[in-house]
Amino acid sequence: MKTSWLTILPVWLLGTIVTASTPLQYCSVDAEEKTDLCFAVASFKNSTTQANDLSLHISTKFVVDATGWASVAIGPKMDNALMFIMYPGGEQGRITVSTRTTRYHAIPKVVSEDAPETHVTKTWIDDTGLYNAQIMCYNCESWSGTTLDVMSPSQPWIWATNWDQPTHSDDVHLKLRPHNAKGFTMLNMASSYSESGDIIAQVSTQRITQEPNTDDAGPAPPTMQDESDDHHPAKEHHKHSAFGLVSLHGFLLSFGFFALTFGVLGIRSGSSKSYKIHWTIQTGGGSAIVVGCLMGIYLSYKHGGHFGTFHQWIGLSMIPSVIIQGLLGYLHHVNYLKYGRRTAVSYYHIWLGRAALIIGNLNVGFGLNLAGAESFKWFTWYAGLAIQLSVLIPMWYFYARGKTILDAVRNKPVAKDVVRYESVEQDAFIVDDELDEFEDEGLGHDDLKNGKD
Known part of the structure; x- marks a missing residue:
């Protein structure tokens, strides 16, 4: 029986959309660490610049209103990583996003002019108290500090949170206190890459890690530099042991x-x-x-x-x-x-x-x-x-x-x-x-x- 192209075309288009929007999401939800952080990433080729752009959605809940910060960064460690940091803004309902980097384990500072162009497309606080920020990083692979490969099956990312620093500020240069919790993950970036069309990363309502083919991602790299003595890849503590x-x-x-x-x-x-x-x-x-x-x-x-x-x-x-x-x-x-x-x-x-x-x-x-x-x-x-x-x-x-x-x-x-x-x-x-x-x-x-x- 002859198959009609009108029948195949909708199926093909649906398959393309599903493939391009495969969920790529990492979450760390730990009541003991006072951490509730998820971030989703997606990437695509910009039809105008022919460069690869990155879409990032960070979603976090702060233990105390107007207190704390959350960060997601590209790379295996803090040194030279491109960091996207968010914290409560100066007024109720506002969110401040700051793009920073650092050397070694020093306090991160706002990136210089030679960094990739970033744009905060949307920020909001939902009914459950989750702070959200969607960020676009244009030609993000041009960052020279750490390597980003949007086609990599094992791209290293790190994250960190602080729950007790009074922030409540619109200042993107706000001096941050060290993190209370941190960790890393390896993401299969190729699974969410599209050759055409803008893709907006979106954290799902299920606050769990969603990443296809994670078994092929390879071993985890070294994480953010820390002086902790209880070094464990699955659950790392910045707080030092009293006798460490x-x-x-x-x-x-x-x-x-x-x-x-x-x-x-x-x-x-x-x-x-x-x-x-x-x-x-x-x-x-x-x-x-x-x-x-x-x-x-x-x-x-x-x-x-x-x-x-x-x-x-x-x-x-x-x-x-x-x-x-x-x-x-x-x-x-x-x-x-x-x-x-x-x-x-x-x-x-x-x-x-x-x-x-x-x-x-x-x-x-x-x-x-x-x-x-x-x-x-x-x-x-x-x-x-x-x-x-x-x-x-x-x-x-x-x-x-x-x-x-x-x-x-x-x-x-x-x-x-x-x-x-x-x-x-x-x-x-x-x-x-x-x-x-x-x-x-x-x-x-x-x-x-x-x-x-």
Whole structure:
């Protein structure tokens, strides 16, 4: 029997439409992670430019109204990825979409002019509270940061969400806090590609992953760089374990710089055991700093081997600084016993120590910011700084007036004919055995302090 073309044509057209609109959707819905995110993608050849354009629909629900952000990005990791970020706008019912990128794991910034042209075609909030944004990325394959292949059966994508940052802003440059949850997927882009005709990606009402031929997509690539210790491809947490490497790294460095302050207090206390107190505390604090920095290097290599933040570079400089500072302290002690006065080494030791203490404390803050630390850790850091200042400021005040800490505590006046107290060059650097030798020669503690031979 002869088949009529009028009968075949409708069937062929229907098949073409179904093939071109094959659903390509990824969802992560996890109540524990406070995440409800879906995104759908489709691509087609632009008949005018002959380039491949990308349609993207992001649909997410925020736990608290006007709070949080959601991001979808092209590529296997944050470094150089093209990111589409959305968050509640400045007024009720508005949505802000920001196209950004970053280097390594730094805070994403709005893309430069050489990025593909993007256009937000539609934004809306539906009756269920879902925030939606449809985005067109023209000639999206031209992005040079990470590779996009609209014909790839295994194109890497990453996503991230934050549920607790107050956003509620129309500013596309709004500084974002780190994500609370994140993940990746491999999408069969070829399944939703069309050689002709505009296709608009649409997230379905079923908030589940819908992707044909996912079994052929291949293994998952590395995901966004993170400092998490519980690294699992199916469910990854940005929140660090209280006893994980990241938290231990931060604790050791916080403790180390905090301890250095009391080591300085020890050497200027005026006690006969000042030197022993000083070097004991500084050795312990310095060791904690070196170990903490080595852990930071390990964590950086574990998550891609990139060193692109001030926190990392300052941390790298701290290792040689602390080691050199210890050697300078020892040489200062030896030279003072030999010459009875400060030498150039003494001043190097003093000023390098001051710089390391200030910069190190600040770098702990940079680390907290990089890790997206919760409020309790920030409060602890601020409290630690306040305690250190409450120790250092009075100490320097009394030192400028020629008093040791013990003199100030005992309210002991300083005689005009007494040599001004300078902890780093007087008997504070004489250990007990050496003090005994001086006493055997008839020179007591007061004689040394008055500079007698």
